[in-house]
Amino acid sequence: MRILFIHQNCPGQYKHLVQHLRQDPKNEIVFISKPNGNNVQGIRRIDYQLHRQVNPKTHHYLSSAENGVLHGQAVARVLMKLRDQGWRPDVICAHPGWGEALFVKDVYPDVPLLGFFEFFYRATGADCDFDPEYPNSMDDHFRLRVKNTVNLLSLDACDWGMSPTFWQRSVHPDVYKDRISVVHDGVDTDLLVPRADARIVLPNGVSLTGKDEVVTYVSRNLEPYRGFHIYMKALEEMCRRRPNAHFLVVGGDDVSYGRRLPDGKMYREELMKTVTLDKDRVHFVGRVPYDGFMKILQVSQAHIYLTYPFVLSWSMMEAMSAGCLVIGSATTPVQEVIEDGVNGLLADFFSPSDIADKVDAVFDHPDRMAALRVAARQTIIDRYDLKRICLPAQLGLIDTLIKGGKPAIDLRLGV
Template sequence: MALRVLLVHQSFPSQLIAVLEALERRDDVELAGIGMNPYARRGLRYRQYSPVPVAQTGDIVIDDLASKATLAAAAAAAARALSYDGFVPDVIVAHPGWGEALYLKDLFPRAKLVCYCEYYYLRSGGEVNFDPEFPPAPPEVLHRMRARNAITLASLEDADVCVAPTPWQKSTFPAMLHPKIEVFHEGVEVPPADNRATDRTASGGPSVSFVARHLEPHRGFHTFMRAVPRLLRADPSIQVSVIGSDRGGYGAPPSDGRTWKSVLLEELNGSIDETRVRFLGSVDRRRYLDALRHSDVHVYLTYPFVLSWSALETMGASKAMVVSDTAPVRDYFTDECAAVIDFFDSRALATRILSLLRNAKIRTSLGGHAREAFHDYELTRDHGRAAWERLVTSF
């Protein structure tokens, strides 16, 4: 009899892509998925759910809890609909962070529940109050953080086993849960290795790249932007490519409603030449990889928060990198495979970038060691698929 596996993620498949790809190749596994977004894939039974809108009270804690309760109910309704169609899961793999996993064991008490442990909000040591440039989080933000953790904890209590993608992300969860949390990354697709130390843009100058889903302080955008004028002054041929959306993000937007890009451009007061600094916005994968291929030095900065796939992809592509000395980065990056700098030090960032641009031998060495570390830490999608297949089929 086939093993029936249900995958649940708000933005399906997102981090569950590796388990989906691993199991869809097996004749002895039946797959179903639940998410908020439209999705279609051959061989997958998929149910899209739409939570019922709830009236806002103005209390950010109550509103956040109500939102997660509606997500839990909507995901449960989608799972129930699958069962009416004859799909009763043996194994459920779910991201618990938005509430979708909350009621699933009530519906399927015999199913094994695997929770993907992406992040547990910390009062200290995480992204909250990490950056002294911004005011401390007010009490209501801390209350909301604890409420979010409560939803996650309720799901993790039901979980038979959990998976965290990195050691630091596991460490954010309470110690009492650590025995049930395995650590392996879902992995990223490895871009083609490019060891050319003299990559150049169409203008012929050295190129620096910065990539984030959102251009915001959580990913060090403010530190990077403050380093850029020094780069442009030091070498009139340097070109900079910035990829990421102006809107949205993990942290709060500027209080006046502007984007962080507009705030920083105003702060830097004309010292950013936008003929040399290209803001590409959100781009498709082909254009992203093209920008990465033409980059001589890539910059990755982050608060103590979830490690970005782009950091690992750049690592696997043998690129010279300047990275922040923050906890999630230290899981995989050492001085041997990247130039490591203080997250807040824009002057040091500019200095390290310029030093690397002037030394092709060091760039090649860092890139080569980065790719070796990438494989040593088993960060490829192939490794992720194998790890997920081993876990899910072990029940």
Template sequence: MKILFVHQNFPAQFVHLAPALRRRGHDVRALTDSTNQRTSPVPSVMYRYTPETVDPAATRLGRTFTQVSDRGVTVARAARRMRNDGYVPDVIFGHSGWGETLFLKQVWPEARLLIYAEFYYKGEGTDIGFDPEFGTLTFESGLIAQSRAAHLAQSLVHAEAGVAPTHWQAGTFPPSLRRMVKVIHDGVNTSVMKPDPAARFELPDGRVLTPGDEVLTFVNRNLEPYRGYHVFMRALPEVMAARPDAQVLIVGGDGVSYGTAPPEGSWKERFLSEVQDRLDLSRVHFLGNIPYDRFRNLLQVSRAHAYLTYPFVLSWSMLEAMSVGALVVGSDTAPVREAITHGETGLLVDFFDVPAWSRTLTEALADPERFRPIRAAARQLVLERYDLDTLCLPQMIRFVEGLEG
């Protein structure tokens, strides 16, 4: 078959799937933004998107749809050029988040359109209004949030099927659309993300950490409130005071992946400045974004891994931490509860309870042997539910090839 992947940051969620389909003999291509610098063995066609400035006063609740539909038009024009050159895919598989799939059926009505349906914005019950420190839920904010879902609904309505990585994320879609969405996780490469007693992680100053060292880790693409960076930092002074040998490794950039930017500076610096006079900064290591092999080694030497999130998409990093046998201390929020049962496959703490975070992380660092069975159970759960090669990738291949309805 001719299979076209559409994602502005390809390969993204398709990093394993697209090459696997190519190995099976399919003609696999990608359509992606010209600014995308990520590499892939899959041939890519670039579209050039130059966003227009949106007037909030004029667009009002439609401003998100205005922005994403503009991108959708750009992608559709690129698709039409491909069609004029003779290319007609049998299957299109695209992420609906940026509007790229909105008009592809206009170009290729005969293609089977599949949607990566990652999340559906809602007026209440998910991320909006969850954290009162950054805005409470009001009637108006609920309307704004719900309006952001318009393009997500349209994308799925015009598709043959959708797929979401977790049951909770699939459940954010309204019942009429939820029936179209299968649940298949992207998969965790457990043969790579596995415990390694010989793992080593070198700090910028040359010191080397190994399994058995007292290491606390925190990982996100960007350090921001949606992923609980503010709560983690506020818990850290008590943890470090109680555990004078602990080394804290923090991975993440200074930008914003979700939510809004701070009034000035970065979220990283804002919340570090709150607590830095109570921290031994020689033991707190901000590593920025690191290569995948170093990320793996970081998790392999971790004694306790803190993961927090609003009710929003679940990070791959949490499941990868479980896969390498790290003890995950996670926020007691719905996305996390799908994979972690408190006291069995990890520890759960109320997202906002800073003293409880300090206490639980201190206990996790102080007595690693006590939590060894939980670490083993966490890896076993990932093997049984999220393994890339034996479960998720075969299911996703069947989904694309039309063998799994």
């Protein structure tokens, strides 16, 4: 089987799928991407370059569309060379968010194209109008409507789509939903396991185990979309209430989602000016290697995950797989996975005191919380396990498209 993947940050969401497919010598895998340091053995990788950047004079509503066209053109040039060399894939898997899938069907009209539809922007009912602390203007609403240009063109071009969660599928236009299956990327529950003997030693020499009061918070970057501004207020309260607890904060100081602060300011630095913390017990560890991330989860006694109504983070589900007691925000993406009092705890996103109350409940009732930890891991095993649920579903989806069939919407086995 010949499989073509397209993602500007190889391997992106296709990491596990590519690793699995490359193990079969009968598969020929080509991956089109931008240059980065993520090399995957056993595949043919082709990097592309944009022939120019977005014109600074382009209307700011249209800059994302122009950027998408530039990415689409760059990928199309690679595809035309492959086609002219006589190479034809059996299926093409592409993340259309940056415009890379725009012209795929013009080059390979008869090859099934499977799009990874992660999010569709909405002025209301999702992330945009959620947080009154960072309100959006009418200009933002206009800009978001036009920002969906690339998404809409890609939705129309793809033969089928996949979304990781039902909520993420739900934000897409109704006319396209019947062509989007729900299947998660998958969590490696054999790797992310509880470890009673886990121990971490922080750079300052502090050693922590699962017997300590350890509260964790993880985000790729420390920003409002992942509730960092709310967490910092809760952190001040938790420091006061829990004099023996240590608080591990994982994440960088860049911005992945949402707006940046003016003049190059960082959210962490600005928010630190507004709270009083015990610096001996609050540890900002930045971004950490994956092994270190797993150990942090394995010593965590209370893991806080906050998010706008937006793309659900891998880290929350990985924390559940590692046996963490997750205190999640009562927002729609989280509520699809966590049921309050059953496999985790839910807190009001906007209430630092409610978050602190939930942390108190974890430490004040450890016996009662043990069942929630077990249930959390079982939820991931039953619904999002990489090897037994998600990979078979993804492979089945691809096989169905190659054979010209119509996939099911819910591809999670056993649900």
